[in-house]
Every structure is written in structure tokens, then in C-alpha cells.
Amino acid sequence: MSQSGQKGGLFGRLLGGGDSKGADGKGAGDVEVEAEAADNFPAHASALDIAETADASDTAGVEHGWFNRLKSGLTKTSSRISDGISGLFTQQKLDASTLDEFEDLLLQADLGVETATRITERISKGRYDKGIPPQEVRKILSEEVERVLQPVAGRLLIEDGNKPHVILMVGVNGTGKTTTIGKLAAQLVGKGKKVMVAAGDTFRAAAIDQLQVWGERTGATVVAGDVGADAAGVAFDALKQATAERYDALLIDTAGRLQNKQALMEELEKVVRVLGKICPSAPHDCVLVLDATTGQNAMQQVEVFREKAGVTGLVMTKLDGTARGGILVSIAARHQIPVFAVGVGEGVDDLQAFDAREFAVAIAEA
Numbered sequence: 001m002s003q004s005g006q007k008g009g010l011f012g013r014l015l016g017g018g019d020s021k022g023a024d025g026k027g028a029g030d031v032e033v034e035a036e037a038a039d040n041f042p043a044h045a046s047a048l049d050i051a052e053t054a055d056a057s058d059t060a061g062v063e064h065g066w067f068n069r070l071k072s073g074l075t076k077t078s079s080r081i082s083d084g085i086s087g088l089f090t091q092q093k094l095d096a097s098t099l100d101e102f103e104d105l106l107l108q109a110d111l112g113v114e115t116a117t118r119i120t121e122r123i124s125k126g127r128y129d130k131g132i133p134p135q136e137v138r139k140i141l142s143e144e145v146e147r148v149l150q151p152v153a154g155r156l157l158i159e160d161g162n163k164p165h166v167i168l169m170v171g172v173n174g175t176g177k178t179t180t181i182g183k184l185a186a187q188l189v190g191k192g193k194k195v196m197v198a199a200g201d202t203f204r205a206a207a208i209d210q211l212q213v214w215g216e217r218t219g220a221t222v223v224a225g226d227v228g229a230d231a232a233g234v235a236f237d238a239l240k241q242a243t244a245e246r247y248d249a250l251l252i253d254t255a256g257r258l259q260n261k262q263a264l265m266e267e268l269e270k271v272v273r274v275l276g277k278i279c280p281s282a283p284h285d286c287v288l289v290l291d292a293t294t295g296q297n298a299m300q301q302v303e304v305f306r307e308k309a310g311v312t313g314l315v316m317t318k319l320d321g322t323a324r325g326g327i328l329v330s331i332a333a334r335h336q337i338p339v340f341a342v343g344v345g346e347g348v349d350d351l352q353a354f355d356a357r358e359f360a361v362a363i364a365e366a
């Protein structure tokens with residue numbers, strides 16, 4: 001069955017949990033989703049459908065607001081590529097300079113050398129001195145982008161055995177960490193989970209207030225220290241309390257930090273270390289939040305945060321704005337790191353499971 005036709009598909013799956021599912025992790029209606037996850041990553045917990053309002057039984061999800069927002073967010077990238085395709089592949093014959101120009105266009109869209117090369121090779125194969133219709137080029141592009149992204153389409157799984165399952169949210173300044181915590185908390189609470197959020201961003205009073213607001217909005221318990229307190233200390237106290245009170249999930253916010261600020265990265269290492277003292281397997285997930293309006297720098301963010309904080313997956317936010325997004329293809333090709341979800345707005349419901357095909361279509365078929 002096609003990816004886009006999955007029940008629950010891109011719209012439906014995001015977080016894992018155990019209620020309503022059997023021991024094999026399969027709940028009614030999302031068998032394919034589970035199978036796909038098992039292919040990609042070991043499904044160590046059962047999965048929940050989160051965005052249940054969406055019906056993904058149509059063929060490409062194009063009627064859904066989610067897809068439209070993603071598509072419009074990626075317009076800058078997709079229309080440049082599309083205009084390029086229309087302009088370049090109009091001649092009767094395909095030649096080396098056309099292919100070079102097209103490859104440059106793909107590189108400017110941050111798709112990465114490997115993918116750009118593979119796409120141009122596929123386009124040229126057996127077609128020198130022949131023409132290729134622009135539609136065919138778009139199809140190849142879409143297929144190749146999907147091929148790179150499919151293996152990284154992951155989910156955040158809340159393991160039942162972890163009480164709590166600890167998720168550390170990290171990233172550079174302003175990428176959407178706190179907002180993503182709020183959205184995740186809302187989804188988990190909505191599924192009946194007992195959720196705690198910890199204000200590990202102790203730098204600014206406003207950061208603590210922002211999390212308090214999300215706590216009130218979602219019903220999650222908020223644990224915070226004083227402004228200027230040691231972030232690792234706040235994380236430690238939160239995990240101790242969450243363990244004692246048998247919370248299902250603990251989401252720990254952290255202050256934004258540039259990956260090249262060594263002292264700040266060491267602080268993050270300390271948070272990870274301290275959590276491990278209470279629970280050796282914590283944090284169970286470390287989620288790097290990337291801003292889709294960032295280009296190449298996102299690659300370096302992945303590299304450094306992965307090394308320092310043990311990132312287990314990505315969330316890409318702001319895909320609804322004037323996103324670039326192509327960098328996700330480069331990151332996937334180089335790092336094979338799961339993409340847990342994407343943010344397509346500031347609202348509580350604007351966090352969606354990542355779907356490789358939809359993303360590819362949004363980029364390639366403007």
C-alpha cells in the first residue's frame with residue numbers, strides 16, 4: 001500500500017504509549033503504521049495515534065490543512081525548483097550544462113550533494129540527446145527525496161516500562177523547544193498520560209513563565225526552580241519527583257544554546273549525566289529541535305548536539321512559515337537520525353508526525 005494511503009499516515013502517528021494497545025503494540029486501525037515503524041526502528045513500545053482528527057485515507061492528504069500548510073511553508077524552495085525545472089527541461093535535448101544547472105539548483109535548496117547527484121544521474125540515464133518532460137523530472141525528484149527520508153520517518157515512543165519516560169528537549173535559541181514541549185504535553189495528557197514538564201531553562205524568568213502557561217493549558221505538572229538556578233539541579237529534582245509519583249512522561253525544557261558555545265554545551269552534558277544518576281537509561285530520548293528557516297547550519301547543530309547530548313531524534317518546526325526544509329534531506333542522508341515530528345504552526349495542535357512522502361511531494365511538486 002502506498003505511504004500516503006496509510007491509516008493514520010502522516011497525520012496519525014506521533015507518540016507512543018501503551019493504553020489501548022496489545023502487547024505487540026498494534027491497536028485497531030494502525031497495523032500498517034506499526035509495520036512501517038518496525039521496519040525503520042525497533043518498536044520498543046506501542047504506538048498511539050495522536051492527530052486523530054485527520055483522516056488520512058485519501059491518496060495524498062492534499063485536502064488536509066496540515067499538508068497545505070507544509071506545502072505553502074515550503075513554497076520558497078519548491079517554487080524555485082519547479083521554475084528551474086520548467087525553465088531547464090524545455091529543450092529538445094538534454095545536455096551536460098542543463099544537468100549541471102539543475103544540480104546547482106538542488107544544492108541551493110540544501111538537498112545535499114549525494115541526493116543531488118543521484119537525482120541528476122537518474123534524469124540523465126539513457127536520455128542524453130533526448131528530451132525529458134518536466135513532469136518526469138518532478139517525479140524523479142519526489143521519488144528520490146522520499147527514498148532518503150523514508151528510513152528516518154520515526155516516532156517518539158513513550159515506553160510504558162519507563163516511569164517516567166524522560167525526554168530532554170535541546171536546540172539553539174528560538175527553534176521552538178518550549179512550544180514543542182507544550183504541544184507534546186497536550187497530546188500526552190489528551191491520551192490520559194500523567195505528564196510532568198520541567199523548566200530546565202533557568203536563564204530567564206520569561207522562559208519559566210512560558211512553561212507555566214503551557215502547564216495550565218495542558219494540565220501537565222510544571223516543576224521549576226528559581227531564575228539562575230542550576231539547570232541540572234532542576235532536572236534532577238524533577239526526575240526524582242516524577243519517579244516517586246509514577247509519572248508516565250517527564251519533558252525537560254532547556255535554554256537555547258549555540259552549538260559552538262562550549263560552556264553551554266558542557267552544561268547540557270551535565271544535565272544528561274545527572275539524569276543518568278537517578279535512572280541509568282534517562283534521558284530516554286533527547287530531541288533536537290531544528291528551525292526549518294535555518295539552512296546549512298542545521299547540519300552542524302545535529303552533529304554537535306548529537307555528540308554532546310546524545311540526540312535520539314529531531315523535530316523540525318516552523319515548516320508553515322517561509323521554510324527551507326531541504327536541509328532535512330541532507331541530514332537524513334548523512335546521519336540517518338529519526339525525524340519524530342514537524343511543527344506547522346504555533347498552536348497546540350500544530351505538531352504532526354513526519355511523513356516522508358508528503359514532505360517529498362511538498363518539495364518536489366509545487
Ligand SMILES: Nc1nc2c(ncn2[C@@H]2O[C@H](COP(=O)(O)OP(=O)(O)OP(=O)(O)O)[C@@H](O)[C@H]2O)c(=O)[nH]1
Pocket residue numbers: 171172173174175176177178179180201207254255256257289317318319320321342343344345346350
Ligand atoms: N510558525 C511557527 N512558529 C513556531 C513553531 N514552533 C514554535 N514557533 C514559534 O517560535 C517562537 C519560539 O518558540 P519557543 O518555543 O519559545 O522556542 P525555544 O526554542 O523554546 O526558544 P528559547 O527557549 O529562547 O531558545 C515562538 O514565537 C513560537 O510560537 C512552528 O511550528 N511554527
Ligand SMILES: [Mg+2]
Pocket residue numbers: 177178179201207253254255256
Ligand atoms: Mg524555550
